[in-house]
Amino acid sequence: xxxxxxxxxxxxxxxxxxxxxxxxxxxxxxxxxxxxxxxxxxxxxxxxxxxxxxxxxxxxxxxx
Numbered sequence: 001x002x003x004x005x006x007x008x009x010x011x012x013x014x015x016x017x018x019x020x021x022x023x024x025x026x027x028x029x030x031x032x033x034x035x036x037x038x039x040x041x042x043x044x045x046x047x048x049x050x051x052x053x054x055x056x057x058x059x060x061x062x063x064x
Contacts, residue, residue, distance in 0.1 A: 016044040017045070020043055024040065027057075031056060031057070034056055035056065039052065
C-alpha cells in the first residue's frame with residue numbers, strides 16, 4: 001500500500017496550486033535553503049503542513 005501511495009504522490013498529474021508556487025518564489029533565498037523536499041512538497045500540494053515547516057515560515061503568515 002505504501003508503494004502505491006508514493007507512486008500517486010509522485011504522479012505527473014499532480015498540479016501545484018499557482019498561489020503557492022508564487023508564495024514559494026517570493027520567499028527569501030535564506031529561507032528556501034532551509035526547506036526540506038517534504039516541506040516544499042507540502043507547500044505546493046498539501047493542506048496540512050508539518051510543524052517544522054510552520055516554524056520556518058511563521059514570520060510570513062498574517063495574523064487573523
